[in-house]
Amino acid sequence: MPAHDVLIIGAGLAGQRAALAAAEAGASVAIMSKVHPVRSHSVAAAGGINAAIAIDDDWTEHAYDTVKGSDYLGDQDAIEIMCSEAPGEAMHLEHMGVTFHRNEKGELDLRAFGGASKKRTAYVADITGQAILHVLYEQLMRYHESVDRYEEWFATSLIVDAGGHCAGAVARDVRTGAMEIFDAKSVILASGGNGQCYKPTTNALICTGDGIAQAYRVGAPIMDMEMVQYHPTTLAENGFLITEGARGEGAHLLNSEGRRFMEDYAPSKMELASRDVVSRAEQTEINEGRGVGADGQGIYLDITVVARKRVLEALREIVNIGRDFAGTDITREPIMIRPGQHYIMGGVKTDVDGQTPITGLYAAGEVACVSVHGGNRLGANSLLDTLIFGRRSGEHAAARGKELPMPHAPVSRLREDAERIEAIIAREHGGRRISEIKDELGTTMNEFVAVYREEDGLQKAHEIVHRLKEEAEAAYVDDRGTVFNQDVLGAIELGYMLDCAEASVVAAIERKESRGAQFRIDYPERNDEEWLKHIDITRGPDGEPEISYSPVTITKWQPEVRKY
Amino acid sequence: MAEFTLRLRRYDPESGDAPYWEEHTVDLEPHRSVLEAILQAKARFDGSIGIRCSCRAAICGSCGVRINGTPDLACHTHLDKAQRHSRDGVIEVEPMGNMPVIKDLIVDMEAVHWKKIRRVTPWLIAKQPVPEREYIVPRETMVDVTQSMACIQCGACVSDCLAMEVDPDFIGPAALAKAYRFVGDPRDDQPYERLKDLAEDPHGIYDCTHCFMCIDACPKDVAPMSQIMRLRRRAGSDYGIEDRNNGERHEQAFVTLVRKYGLLDEAELVPRSYGGDSPLSKFKPSVQKELASSLPSIAKALLRRKVTPAKVLKPHRLAKRDLQQIRRIYEEVEGHPERLELNLYITGYDEDEVVTP
Numbered sequence: 001m002p003a004h005d006v007l008i009i010g011a012g013l014a015g016q017r018a019a020l021a022a023a024e025a026g027a028s029v030a031i032m033s034k035v036h037p038v039r040s041h042s043v044a045a046a047g048g049i050n051a052a053i054a055i056d057d058d059w060t061e062h063a064y065d066t067v068k069g070s071d072y073l074g075d076q077d078a079i080e081i082m083c084s085e086a087p088g089e090a091m092h093l094e095h096m097g098v099t100f101h102r103n104e105k106g107e108l109d110l111r112a113f114g115g116a117s118k119k120r121t122a123y124v125a126d127i128t129g130q131a132i133l134h135v136l137y138e139q140l141m142r143y144h145e146s147v148d149r150y151e152e153w154f155a156t157s158l159i160v161d162a163g164g165h166c167a168g169a170v171a172r173d174v175r176t177g178a179m180e181i182f183d184a185k186s187v188i189l190a191s192g193g194n195g196q197c198y199k200p201t202t203n204a205l206i207c208t209g210d211g212i213a214q215a216y217r218v219g220a221p222i223m224d225m226e227m228v229q230y231h232p233t234t235l236a237e238n239g240f241l242i243t244e245g246a247r248g249e250g251a252h253l254l255n256s257e258g259r260r261f262m263e264d265y266a267p268s269k270m271e272l273a274s275r276d277v278v279s280r281a282e283q284t285e286i287n288e289g290r291g292v293g294a295d296g297q298g299i300y301l302d303i304t305v306v307a308r309k310r311v312l313e314a315l316r317e318i319v320n321i322g323r324d325f326a327g328t329d330i331t332r333e334p335i336m337i338r339p340g341q342h343y344i345m346g347g348v349k350t351d352v353d354g355q356t357p358i359t360g361l362y363a364a365g366e367v368a369c370v371s372v373h374g375g376n377r378l379g380a381n382s383l384l385d386t387l388i389f390g391r392r393s394g395e396h397a398a399a400r401g402k403e404l405p406m407p408h409a410p411v412s413r414l415r416e417d418a419e420r421i422e423a424i425i426a427r428e429h430g431g432r433r434i435s436e437i438k439d440e441l442g443t444t445m446n447e448f449v450a451v452y453r454e455e456d457g458l459q460k461a462h463e464i465v466h467r468l469k470e471e472a473e474a475a476y477v478d479d480r481g482t483v484f485n486q487d488v489l490g491a492i493e494l495g496y497m498l499d500c501a502e503a504s505v506v507a508a509i510e511r512k513e514s515r516g517a518q519f520r521i522d523y524p525e526r527n528d529e530e531w532l533k534h535i536d537i538t539r540g541p542d543g544e545p546e547i548s549y550s551p552v553t554i555t556k557w558q559p560e561v562r563k564y
Numbered sequence: 565m566a567e568f569t570l571r572l573r574r575y576d577p578e579s580g581d582a583p584y585w586e587e588h589t590v591d592l593e594p595h596r597s598v599l600e601a602i603l604q605a606k607a608r609f610d611g612s613i614g615i616r617c618s619c620r621a622a623i624c625g626s627c628g629v630r631i632n633g634t635p636d637l638a639c640h641t642h643l644d645k646a647q648r649h650s651r652d653g654v655i656e657v658e659p660m661g662n663m664p665v666i667k668d669l670i671v672d673m674e675a676v677h678w679k680k681i682r683r684v685t686p687w688l689i690a691k692q693p694v695p696e697r698e699y700i701v702p703r704e705t706m707v708d709v710t711q712s713m714a715c716i717q718c719g720a721c722v723s724d725c726l727a728m729e730v731d732p733d734f735i736g737p738a739a740l741a742k743a744y745r746f747v748g749d750p751r752d753d754q755p756y757e758r759l760k761d762l763a764e765d766p767h768g769i770y771d772c773t774h775c776f777m778c779i780d781a782c783p784k785d786v787a788p789m790s791q792i793m794r795l796r797r798r799a800g801s802d803y804g805i806e807d808r809n810n811g812e813r814h815e816q817a818f819v820t821l822v823r824k825y826g827l828l829d830e831a832e833l834v835p836r837s838y839g840g841d842s843p844l845s846k847f848k849p850s851v852q853k854e855l856a857s858s859l860p861s862i863a864k865a866l867l868r869r870k871v872t873p874a875k876v877l878k879p880h881r882l883a884k885r886d887l888q889q890i891r892r893i894y895e896e897v898e899g900h901p902e903r904l905e906l907n908l909y910i911t912g913y914d915e916d917e918v919v920t921p
Contacts, residue, residue, distance in 0.1 A: 035616070036673070038717055039624045053697075094698045097688030099706050099713050099749065106700040124710060130623060131713050138687040151674070175666065204618040240621045313707060316714075320784075321621060324640060327595060435607030479612035481578050484667045487611035 003408075004030040004148065005401035006394065007168060007184035009155045010211060012040030013129070013383060014365025014390035015190030016136040018354075021394030022188075023146040027401055029394075030182060032150040032171060033191075034206065034489070037137050041192050041204040042365075042386065045129025046243035046317060047113060048121035049093075049383040051086035054110055057118045059083040060556075066381060067557045069115040069274045070345075070374025071516035072532065073224065075553040078352050078370040082381075082388045089387050090122055097135045099124050101314070111314075112248040115274035115378040115564070126243045126317045129383060153180075154489050155210065156417040158187060158361065159409045160218045166361035167407035170417045174489070177482025179418045181411065185404045186360045186397035189215060189348060190390060193366035194500035196493075198341035199442025200239025202231055208493035209500035211367035215348040216499055220356045221536040223369040223550070224346035225500070226507035227517045229377055230451050232278035234340030235326055236298040242318050242337055244379040246303050246330075247271040249314060253282065254300040254334065255290040266564035273564035276376040276517045279339035283451045286338065293336050300334035339451055343382065345373040345517065346504070349536060349550075354393030362397055364389040371534065374552075375516015424477060424491045431474040434490050438497070441468055445501055449508055454521040458509045465505055469498045506545045507535045528559050565591045568643045570601055572613065573658035574668050583665070587654065594644035598655060599627050601643055602669075614668035622783055625716030628723065629669050630658045635720040635781045638669075660723035662732075677719045680739040684762070688746060691753045701750045711907050712745040715786045721778035733767040737778035737788030740769060744791035747798060759799040763807040769795045770811025790906035797903070816841040826882030826890045830871045834858065 006022040008015045011033035019031040033040065052062040063083040067074055094100055094108065100122050103109040110119040124131035140147055152174040159168045159181070168184040191211035195203025216222050232253070233242040247253075253271050255261045265281040266273035273281075282299045285291060292298045303311060303318075308331045311319060315330075322330040348363035350356050350370055356363055365386040372385055444464045448457035472494050479487035513527040514520050533549045540546040567589055575583040588605035599617055606613045616626040620639045627638040632649045638657065646655045663671040691699070721737040728734045735743075743762055747755045762768040769792055778788040799805040800812045817836035821829045832843070838854045839845030846855070855862075865871045882890065897904065 035618060035626065039616075039618050039626045041619070041624075043624050043716070044619050044621070091697055095690055095694050097690070097746075097749070097751070099709050099745075100698070101710075102701060102703040102706050104703055106702060108698050109703075124706075124713065127623075127710075127714060130716065131710075134713070134717075135688075141682055142687040204624060205620065206618045238620075317623070324622065324642075433607065434611070478610050481576060481612065481667075483577050484614045484670055485612075486614060490611070 001181050001183065002030060002148070003183040003406050004028045005184070006030070006186050006188060006397045007182050008032065008188045008190055008394075009169060010040070010189065010191030010365070010367065011037035011151075012042035012190065012192055012365060012386065013133055013136065014367075014386035015040075015188070016133070016140060017387045017390035018188050018190055018364055018394035018397075019147050020136065020139055020143065021391040022398040023143055025395055025398035027398035029146065030148045030150060030184070031140070032153045032155060032169075032182070034152065034154040034174065034210075036151050037140065037149070038134055039206070040133060041207050042133045042383070043130045044202070044204065044241065045383050046126040046241065047245035047248060048111060048123035048128045048380045049090060049132070049387075050113065050116065050120050050378070050380040051090035051122060051384065052083065052118075052120055053087045053090055053108060053122070054118065054120060057120055059086065061117055062086065062120060064557060065116050066372065066378055068560075068562060069376055069378040070372075071276070071376055071526065071562055072528070072557075072559040073227070073371065073374030073516060073534070073552060075371050075374075076555040076557060077553045078372045080555060081352050082372050082384060085388050086384055089384070089391070093132060093135070093387070096139055098132050101125065111245060112272060113379045114244050114247065114272045114278065115269070116272070121248065121380045123245065123314070125313065126245050126315050132383065154492075155191075155214065156421070156492065158214050158218050159413055160358065161407060161409070165359045165407075166218070168409055170414055172421070174484060177485060179414050181409050181414050183407050183409055185401035185406065186362060188354065188362040188364060188393045188397055189367050190363070190365050191367050193344045193347070194497060195341055195344070196438070197441060197497045197501040197504070198228075198445045199439060200234070200446070201341040201442070202234050202239055202241040203342070209496045210493065211363065212347055213496035213499040215356060215358075215361065215363060216503070216537075216539050218358060218361075219539065220358050220361060221349045221538045221548070222347060222503055223349040223534045223536050224371055224374070224507070225344070225503040225537060226511050226535065227345035227373070227375050228341060228449065228504060229275055229343040229345060229517050230279040230339040231342035232275055232282055232339055233301050233337040234342070235321070236293060236336040236338045238325060239340040240321055240325055241342065242301060242321065242335065243315070244275075246301060246306075246315055246318060249306045249310065251301055251303040252305055253278070254302055255285045256292045256296070257290060261285050261290070269564035274376055274378060276519075277564055279451050280519060282339050298336035298338050301337045302334040303330045304332060304334065341446065341450075343377055344504075345369065345371070345375065345377055346507070350389070352389075352392065353396040354389050355396065362393040364393040375518065421488055421492075424488050425480055425485075427474065427476040429476050431476060432471050434472075434475045434477065434487075434494055437468050437472055437475055438494055441465065441497060441501055445504070449504055452519050452521055453508055455509070458505060462505045462509065465498060465502050469502070472498055503537045503545055506547065507537060510535055510547055532559060566594050567591055568601055568647060569654045570598075570605060571654045571656045572602070572605070572668070574613070575665055577667055592643060595642050597639045598631055598641045598643060598646050598657060599638035601655070602638060602657065614670045616670055623716060625718035628660050628718040628720045630660055630723065632656050635660055635723040637718055637720065637783045640783045660719055662722055662725060662728050663719065671719070673719055677717065677722050677738060680722075680736050681717070681742055683735055684739045684743040685746070685758065686739075686742050688749060688751060689753045691751055699751045705748065705750050708905065708907050709745050709748045712741045712748070712786055712791055714784045715741055716784055718783065720781040720783060721788050724777045724781050726775045726777055727771055727773045731767060731771060734771045735762070735765065735767055737772075737792065740772070740795060741786050741788040741791040744795055747795060755798070756803050759795065759803055760805050762795060763799045763805045763811060764809070766809050769799065770807060770809055770814070787906065794906060810837045813837050813840055823891065823894055825879055826887040827880055829879035830865065831876035832879065834862070
């Protein structure tokens, strides 16, 4: 039975960074992921990573931009840590081998990004996430003696001992179907967000909120779940991501009149206002009949204004995406986009070392909510978040484990999970297919818990999610095998997604104001007096979500009117 | 909407049965992907169909398969195109080659692909001392290695590598492209050691047979074979690494003979590869020893009439006009003040971006 000082679940940027940090601190480390680490969704992060490394930049400006971007819901102590440690982290990546683009002097080149007062986004063409993820994996291969990799292992539940401490996890080897208990002094969740609750979404099929739901089910609070980011530029047809780097390089947004409508909404930052602002502007244009395309549901992103050579060098991936998935040569014609679900600011509530209120349980990256993004995340801050808080979690867990004995979970825990899986496989045919339930969840969330929200729609979404939860209990699977039974894992993932979706809906109903990504048509103003606070959701004894609040930490920056 | 029929290669390792074909018909628009079609079949008809997939947008590298016999990402292939290229209107999808099948369309990447990646010391050996800030390096070098950095480790090139089919120990296109990412990185401290290692390994850079399959297969324009050729040029021309497998000399002999005759002179190629690029090399005792040990293959070549005794004495030669054209190619390539890099990130993308001298 594997036993480690630190067990990390999820092997994207946060997980791999945590593994390297914990191993460097001398801990025995296991990193587990339901997919091969380089398939993790961090691979899709395109535009870059923010760090105040330019001579004329300062981390406090980065922090202010982040606070303002968060619509003052971000915790400023955490934001200060993230932004002040960013330059060091960027240099660390550079030294490990990330092939950041250079300027003519051979120094790191920086590009403009949304909501930023300066150029501070380091990048590798528009495959920055992929480049960093692959370099971290190079390091994992290098340190294979100190980090055990469990690739294609699916965590089925977290183990919490009688004293309420997290003491490991139960997992299933996807390839063989074998179940195993992983004892660990600390567990770091780094398993990403829950974008699959939405349809369409920019998120990969694996982004099913596993870690958020696993933590929630063992009693950890989840926070800011109503804050769901819609990215301003996703392909109109299928929701694929077109990097913000395009606008960073100078691309325009145009409505059906061919006008750069952002001048009406954010006259000084234009297309580079923060994402919630741009997405709302686009949705308003569409709702008021100035959308483009056959159904008027799109907006044009015009990249032809950027020099073609520059596009081919620095935005090559979206050239490919335009060509392969929209039949458009973006260097010669505008491409049709619209706002689409992209990121969840909320997640498992943690402190600045990644610790959740459950001792021994940490979370980092999109699965977590520190909260550095508050109501709205700035582009290129997510890679930074994963790396800074991944590293801090890894370091903290390694240090904490030094004085602790190795826990040993009873084998009955393994049997419980194995029986649960067998029960799913044994379900009788009848009821609905898992894919149908998932589809209905996705379209429901995208209709009612989107850019614009209001009470009736949210209540309707709440009812539907409730019904889907019941239906999911009886949904059947076709695959009765053990080797790569993706069907049964899909059933478990559906349960995770429904927990996450329920929390988002409940929190969106609760927050009766408009802030960041939460825009309530029925409460269109920000209300600092009543709502400058986080909404925490915990699972009650009856399995229903319970709401509480926690204060927003303010250090230097008092809330101001937010204009771009 | 249109109907498309898929013929999927199924294999259930637990059944004890051999692999079999299974057909499913789905409704999708023609520009949708083969992956979407498979996922629809999985959602509507049979949840047990096994395929790795995640991002759906050709960036995670999970869904490498063979479609109508050709490797690609399932998410990166349009249904209409796949149907046009099919034998009988039914789109055939099967697991990638050169790797063992685990279930249905899922292959064991670990046993082949990742093992080979680990063979090339796949991490930066940073130059010392490490600077406080970034390494200052020429802008172009980082753009250059971006092409091999763009590899998503999907295994499509490995699937159809002909050299690997013959020599399963060949390090292969993906891992060698990965090696270029370090050799081409000015921050790496050991490009010479890396190149020497990969040149001297009999399954290394000179094991590639220039078949272009990997360039065709790669969905991300990494052009692994080009990266292998660049490794060879750096090893041979820049570092003067002469490998024990005669790879470097073999290449030199090729270049010289084609320049001289316009065509390859097989009888001359072998001794030059063994003993150096000179007509006298066949008289070296060491070469004669090697030639003697090659007698079985030479006999085979004779039997198959690849070489005839007459041609050994009098090599075939192109007509003068044709030979002049061949030599013009040499002049063109060698006339560049700088070496033409086989890298589309630097030399452009399509017709109006290609750098013309």
